[in-house]
Amino acid sequence: MSSRFSLTPRAAVVLAAVVAVVAVLVIVLGTRSAGGGSAAEVVVSDAPSAEPASTAGGPTADGPPAGTGPDTSTATPSVVVVHVAGAVGKPGVVTLPAGSRVTTALERAGGAARDADLARVNLARPLVDGEQVYVPRVGETDVPIALPDGDAGGAGAPSASGSTGSDTVVDLNAADAATLETLPGIGPALAERILAWREEHGRFAAVEDLLDVSGIGDAKFADLQPRVRV
Template identity: 50%
Template sequence: LLLALRTVLAAPGGPAAAGPVTSAGASGSGGSTVAASAPAEPGGGPGSAAAHTSAELVSGPSAGSSGTGGLLVHVAGAVGAPGVVSLPEGARVVDAIEAAGGAREDADTDQLNLARPVVDGEQVRVPVVGEVLEAASPGPQASSTASGGSGAGPINVNTATASELEALPGIGPALAERIVSHREANGPFKSLDDLTDVPGIGKAKLEALRTEATV
């Protein structure tokens, strides 16, 4: 009886032979194990994985960097980082100075029109305190304010040549030479009133120069 009981318990159809692999519907336990552990691919095969990878590559850097499409301006003088800066259309002189690191502590920005629109290819020079700009920065809209001539604006008596000073009312060749000699010997004129220190320029002549000259 004991031998018969042991044989029944050890038979393949006994309780020990039952396991979770029976749900696979295969006749052998080995086949059931392979079927259960086979990887499932939701997309339906290797092709779907390749398509997924291609989609990721296409959706990568979709937006390219947009160019400024603006202005190139050379900023020189008393700024933090002199050089060529790129600015958008409609930028002003103050924007150019900020793009070049801002004005230094020794900058004299009162000589500049900070609200003036800049143009492509021009130079903006920021003077230091004590420096006098001889002419506007070169550019399509630049105009000279230091030299004489019709329609050129007031003549700067600190930078104009003797021949340019002759364009002033009542100033002949001899008096123009005296003005140049005086500023070379004593430094630039602080104000137009200092012109009276030049021999030959009195109060009346000074008043005639006020609308035509500047320091």
């Protein structure tokens, strides 16, 4: 039996070579498998790092990039409110679109009166919010109405001190309601009646015309006479 399974020297060499080849193949295959696993691990571990690079500097889910917020600049006022006084049809406060000029304010206040001295008014001047525009009459040398901002609206017209003093003489044809109320015994209701009379008759021809206004009798007129003129 032992002689049947004995190997010749040549067969033993061949068998040893086969075993060696098999061992080398096993080692090579094992090394390749280990290398493939490492490559796969590298791909998986590197994949998340690509996402931050793609979103750098761009918009995020939470909103737009910094510095692209809404404009917060202050809006420009859309209107101007001015007080028109003097030789106009309807003295008073008017509201106009921003950028309007003096000529538009006069039109809104009923237009210039027949005796208005428009040569002393800069009709092309842009209006300023809160100002008073005064239109002098032909031959008028002083401004009886207080101009708080010192702006008479026309060249050569002097400004008043900011409030009507007790010794100021008021022009019945130029005064507005606020100025009339500075006169002795004149309240809001009576001031409106004086303006209504002036609008109906065009102007006061003489201070004695005040006697035609309802509510002004001889006693009240005596107090008013030294304080008014036409």
